[in-house]
Amino acid sequence: xxxxxxxxxxxxxxxxxxxxxxxxxxxxxxxxxxxxxxxxxxxxxxxxxxxxxxxxxxxxxxxxxxxxxxxxxxxxxxxxxxxxxxxxxxxxxxxxxxxxxxxxxxxxxxxxxxxxxxxxxxxxxxxxxxxxxxxxxxxxxxxxxxxxxxxxxxxxxxxxxxxxxxxxxxxxxxxxxxxxxxxxxxxxxxxxxxxxxxxxxxxxxxxxxxxxxxxxxxxxxxxxxxxxxxxxxxxxxxxxxxxxxxxxxx
Amino acid sequence: xxxxxxxxxxxxxxxxxxxxxxxxxxxxxxxxxxxxxxxxxxxxxxxxxxxxxxxxxxxxxxxxxxxxxxxxxxxxxxxxxxxxxxxxxxxxxxxxxxxxxxxxxxxxxxxxxxxxxxxxxxxxxxxxxxxxxxxxx
Numbered sequence: 314x315x316x317x318x319x320x321x322x323x324x325x326x327x328x329x330x331x332x333x334x335x336x337x338x339x340x341x342x343x344x345x346x347x348x349x350x351x352x353x354x355x356x357x358x359x360x361x362x363x364x365x366x367x368x369x370x371x372x373x374x375x376x377x378x379x380x381x382x383x384x385x386x387x388x389x390x391x392x393x394x395x396x397x398x399x400x401x402x403x404x405x406x407x408x409x410x411x412x413x414x415x416x417x418x419x420x421x422x423x424x425x426x427x428x429x430x431x432x433x434x435x436x437x438x439x440x441x442x443x444x445x446x447x448x449x450x451x452x453x454x455x456x457x458x459x460x461x462x463x464x465x466x467x468x469x470x471x472x473x474x475x476x477x478x479x480x481x482x483x484x485x486x487x488x489x490x491x492x493x494x495x496x497x498x499x500x501x502x503x504x505x506x507x508x509x510x511x512x513x514x515x516x517x518x519x520x521x522x523x524x525x526x527x528x529x530x531x532x533x534x535x536x537x538x539x540x541x542x543x544x545x546x547x548x549x550x551x552x553x554x555x556x557x558x559x560x561x562x563x
Numbered sequence: 564x565x566x567x568x569x570x571x572x573x574x575x576x577x578x579x580x581x582x583x584x585x586x587x588x589x590x591x592x593x594x595x596x597x598x599x600x601x602x603x604x605x606x607x608x609x610x611x612x613x614x615x616x617x618x619x620x621x622x623x624x625x626x627x628x629x630x631x632x633x634x635x636x637x638x639x640x641x642x643x644x645x646x647x648x649x650x651x652x653x654x655x656x657x658x659x660x661x662x663x664x665x666x667x668x669x670x671x672x673x674x675x676x677x678x679x680x681x682x683x684x685x686x687x688x689x690x691x692x693x694x695x696x697x698x699x700x
Contacts, residue, residue, distance in 0.1 A: 360628030391683030446628055454625055455674055483676045484683045485637050490674030505630045 360448040365430075365557065366499055367449070367529035368513070369536050369545060370422055372562040374523035377410050377421035382524065385515030386425075389500060391484035396477065403474035403489075405497045406512055411563065420563050423512065423524070426451055426472040426497035427548065428557035434464035434473065443494075449529075449557050450499050460492040469549050472496045499526075529557065592664040595655060598642030603633045613639075617671075636675050644679035652677045 386406045387393060396402050406425040412418070432451045434443045442458035445451045453464075453473075465473045473496040480490050486502040489495055500510035508514075509526045516524040527536035539545075545559040602609055603616075616634035623629040643657035644650055651658040652672060662669045 358629065359623070388683070393684050444626060446626070448628065450628075452625065456621060456625075480674075482683045483674065483681075485640070485676040485681055488674040488676070493674070501628070505628055 360446045360450070360505075362447040363530060364448040365529040366428065366504060367527065367536060367557040367559065368428075368499070368510075369525040369539055369559050369561060371523045371525070372420045372422045372560055374521050375421045375423065376521060377408075377419065379421075379519055379521060380408060381515040381519040381521070382406055382423050382512035383408060385511040386497070389484070389503075389511035390487045390498075391480075391482055391489065393482055394478055394480060401475075401477045403476060403495060405474070405495070422560060422563065424470060424472070424548075425512075425558065426468075426499075427470050427554070428497075428499060430555035430557070432554065433467040433469065433552075437463045437467040439463065446501075450501050450504070451496070452498055452501065453494055453496065455488065455490065455493040455495075458493040460494060462494060464494055468496075469552055469554075589664070592660040593655065594657060594661050595645065596643070596657070597646050600642070602642070603638070636671060640675075640677060640679050644677070649679055649681075650677045 383406055390405060392403050392405065394402070406423050409422055409424050411420040411422070428445075428449055428451045430445075430449065432443070432445055435445055435451065437443075439461060440457045440459055442454045442456075443451070443464045444454055460475065462475055465471075465475065473494050475494050476489060476491050478491055483489055487498075500508070500512075503510060513524040513526045516522060525536050525539060527534040529537055529540070531537055532541075539561075540559060543561055545561045546563055547554075547556045547559055604612070613634075617636055617639075620632050620634040621636075624632065624635075639658075640651055645653065645656055648656065650656055653659060654663075656677070658669060658672075658677070
């Protein structure tokens with residue numbers, strides 16, 4: 314696993330933005346053009362272990378009647394197959410309504426792959442298809458996934474789905490197909506371009522702003538500062554998986 | 564003797580005819596190259612090594628997050644998809660025409676999108692649990 318050892322990806326992007334704004338030209342360095350920066354961050358560098366991508370979900374802002382994150386996820390990742398048995402449908406993200414039986418207080422929240430630091434799905438995978446990138450994003454390598462679904466049983470969050478039918482409507486950047494297990498990728502194809510996941514963008518567009526995405530390792534990031542300020546919860550913290558998705562208000 | 568000569572002549576003619584048919588063989592695939600511009604490497608190298616280029620790139624891309632490499636399946640499709648069908652598959656498709664001839668099964672398209680500039684329809688038509696509010700059953 315090669316690691317970038319000079320600037321972090323964030324630093325690189327910041328420098329690129331400053332360079333472009335200051336000079337007002339497309340080329341920010343010899344052989345390096347702004348268009349490349351906007352399309353693919355740190356070309357050839359790859360994921361860095363200095364970064365830990367994470368998400369903070371404020372359940373007090375999440376509306377129970379809103380499904381924008383789920384719809385955005387399905388549209389971004391091409392999850393549109395119609396199944397005979399709807400229970401077999403892929404769920405990369407789902408909305409859950411919680412109710413405390415004594416007080417009657419309700420919470421609504423999205424649940425998806427929690428991108429654990431110590432993911433049980435990776436531990437159990439017999440083919441090493443279930444894997445964690447250096448920057449903390451947990452993925453399935455469909456090239457080696459044999460569809461045994463052991464990871465689905467191991468996941469405490471029911472985050473993974475199995476593709477039961479032949480697919481033809483995949484988005485080019487999100488390959489998915491029959492016989493493999495899949496789950497939330499934090500929209501890794503967008504994150505690698507310097508964008509935020511589709512669900513987070515949709516939540517902001519719906520003016521709920523309940524989801525915050527960023528680098529947990531960067532003390533200057535909005536998410537790290539929020540986590541340092543307010544009490545946030547890891548779901549099933551007792552499992553000591555050190556998840557990347559945190560919830561506020563539950 | 565005449566009979567023997569006749570038999571030999573018959574056999575020789577048969578062999579010549581059979582050789583002629585065999586030499587023609589199965590018709591070679593008509594690989595249409597519709598994209599303009601240069602491929603990432605010379606045609607001969609691409610023919611021999613395209614699977615290795617893509618195989619190694621996919622591992623670096625997925626496992627290490629190294630993006631923007633020279634070889635990419637999306638790059639193949641963008642250039643080589645048929646102008647009429649928009650796909651690299653189909654009888655005259657860039658990938659399938661040659662792979663059918665060589666009898667090499669190609670699994671890429673079970674997951675990857677063979678059409679250029681394809682945009683999935685989202686979940687508008689989905690009746691599955693994917694779009695429904697509520698916990699997974």
